[in-house]
Amino acid sequence: MGKLWGGRFTKQTNHLVDEYTASIGFDQALAEEDIQGSLAHVTMLGKCGIVPQEDVETIKAGLQTVLDKIRRGEIEFSVADEDIHMNVEKNLIAEIGPVGGKLHTGRSRNDQVATDMHLYLRKRVVELAGMLHELQKSLIGQARDNLDTIIPGYTHLQRAQPILFAHHLMAYVSMFQRDIERLMDSYKRINVLPLGAGALAGTTFPIDRHFVAEQLQFDRVYENSLDAVSDRDFIVEFLSHASIIMMHLSRLSEELVLWSSTEFNFIELDDAFCTGSSIMPQKKNPDVPELVRGKTGRVYGNLMGLLTVLKSLPLAYNKDMQEDKEGMFDTVATLEGALQLFAPMIATMKVNKSRMREAVNQDFSNATDIADFLVGKGLPFRQAHEVIGKTVLYCIQQGKYLLDLTMEEFQQFSPLFDDTIYEVLRPETVVNARNVYGGTATDQVAEAIKRGEVLLSMTEQWLAEHV
Numbered sequence: 182m183g184k185l186w187g188g189r190f191t192k193q194t195n196h197l198v199d200e201y202t203a204s205i206g207f208d209q210a211l212a213e214e215d216i217q218g219s220l221a222h223v224t225m226l227g228k229c230g231i232v233p234q235e236d237v238e239t240i241k242a243g244l245q246t247v248l249d250k251i252r253r254g255e256i257e258f259s260v261a262d263e264d265i266h267m268n269v270e271k272n273l274i275a276e277i278g279p280v281g282g283k284l285h286t287g288r289s290r291n292d293q294v295a296t297d298m299h300l301y302l303r304k305r306v307v308e309l310a311g312m313l314h315e316l317q318k319s320l321i322g323q324a325r326d327n328l329d330t331i332i333p334g335y336t337h338l339q340r341a342q343p344i345l346f347a348h349h350l351m352a353y354v355s356m357f358q359r360d361i362e363r364l365m366d367s368y369k370r371i372n373v374l375p376l377g378a379g380a381l382a383g384t385t386f387p388i389d390r391h392f393v394a395e396q397l398q399f400d401r402v403y404e405n406s407l408d409a410v411s412d413r414d415f416i417v418e419f420l421s422h423a424s425i426i427m428m429h430l431s432r433l434s435e436e437l438v439l440w441s442s443t444e445f446n447f448i449e450l451d452d453a454f455c456t457g458s459s460i461m462p463q464k465k466n467p468d469v470p471e472l473v474r475g476k477t478g479r480v481y482g483n484l485m486g487l488l489t490v491l492k493s494l495p496l497a498y499n500k501d502m503q504e505d506k507e508g509m510f511d512t513v514a515t516l517e518g519a520l521q522l523f524a525p526m527i528a529t530m531k532v533n534k535s536r537m538r539e540a541v542n543q544d545f546s547n548a549t550d551i552a553d554f555l556v557g558k559g560l561p562f563r564q565a566h567e568v569i570g571k572t573v574l575y576c577i578q579q580g581k582y583l584l585d586l587t588m589e590e591f592q593q594f595s596p597l598f599d600d601t602i603y604e605v606l607r608p609e610t611v612v613n614a615r616n617v618y619g620g621t622a623t624d625q626v627a628e629a630i631k632r633g634e635v636l637l638s639m640t641e642q643w644l645a646e647h648v
Contacts, residue, residue, distance in 0.1 A: 214300035221396035243277035287386035291410040295375040312520035319527040344621040374399040378409035381497035420484040427477040434470030451529035483508030558597040
């Protein structure tokens with residue numbers, strides 16, 4: 182059988198053109214969505230009296246047979262049939278005969294492929310939000326277990342002020358919450374039906390687009406047929422959100438790599454998420470976070486790739502737009518792979534509390550609190566800042582830390598010092614002094630964990646409504 186569109190042509194397509202322009206090598210991933218859309222479309226054709234009901238039932242049964250065969254791996258997709266749409270239709274006709282050719286009445290591959298991608302991304306966005314939710318649960322679980330664990334807080338990767346390790350973990354809970362909310366918001370623009378726009382101008386058949394939207398559970402239909410077939414904003418938006426998610430995962434990955442090094446020794450990742458060396462038997466390598474950090478670049482690349490494809494395209498459909506799929510599929514696979522590993526990796530992570538405490542005791546991250554102490558005694562902050570700078574310099578020269586100084590040593594820098602400074606400088610005191618909303622004090626972090634658990638419940642409700 183020749184090509185389904187071959188009537189206009191007098192020559193066979195060069196086999197190299199077939200291979201170069203075919204998309205079946207990757208868009209076969211849309212098989213389920215393609216048949217899902219076709220079932221709704223043919224049901225509408227019957228409802229509107231465009232195709233006899235008897236033929237509609239035959240086509241629907243045939244589509245189900247084709248779907249079952251695809252699921253069982255019994256269909257060999259053909260490059261000669263170009264894409265998933267033509268491959269499905271060719272197999273449908275082989276199953277039920279020429280009546281299968283009526284399926285394409287009132288639609289084009291242009292609005293068909295757009296519908297497939299809307300269906301595909303709609304499902305994946307919900308799945309990814311669910312995976313982020315699981316990662317948040319792991320982070321909150323670790324935060325709950327580490328409300329008494331103090332760690333150096335850093336700026337410029339230099340020790341700045343002591344904070345609760347739980348506070349640090351909850352920062353990522355907040356990041357991933359924004360990611361979930363972005364995915365939730367994008368769902369509104371993904372859940373729009375392009376089918377019925379035809380190639381670009383609509384169709385002469387009296388179709389009912391809103392009926393198809395109801396069948397496929399779309400919230401609305403595209404208002405403009407040109408926009409319907411040429412819009413890829415929803416994919417660009419997804420790739421943008423995915424890039425931000427990967428950026429957040431990469432930042433956390435970097436910290437996990439640092440923290441698990443001998444130099445930090447703050448955490449130990451479970452053996453199930455690490456690998457060894459082929460030559461150095463003592464090695465335990467944090468390959469999962471390293472690879473997630475590395476794969477972030479390919480997700481960024483997919484976003485830039487699609488933006489570049491779309492930047493100069495005239496309306497409506499152009500073959501360039503075939504390049505919209507591989508990056509989308511790759512990003513979904515990359516993100517799903519990372520998130521599937523991250524939640525259990527965080528949940529099983531061992532925290533070296535004693536080493537974290539040792540690090541806090543051996544730095545000057547409590548220096549700001551001395552300045553605040555002196556300000557409380559009436560010294561202007563700028564003068565207090567200078568006093569503490571000289572005090573820290575003295576400690577460095579003497580090989581001491583602030584809590585090692587005697588009262589005599591303190592008072593050589595300011596007579597305002599008294600014995601209460603030793604309590605002020607205790608890491609627990611320093612942490613709990615930041616008792617403001619969003620701060621690192623134990624009470625504030627405990628409340629933040631409660632708020633995080635409320636957000637988990639809200640996400641669970643959204644997921645239940647959109648699965």
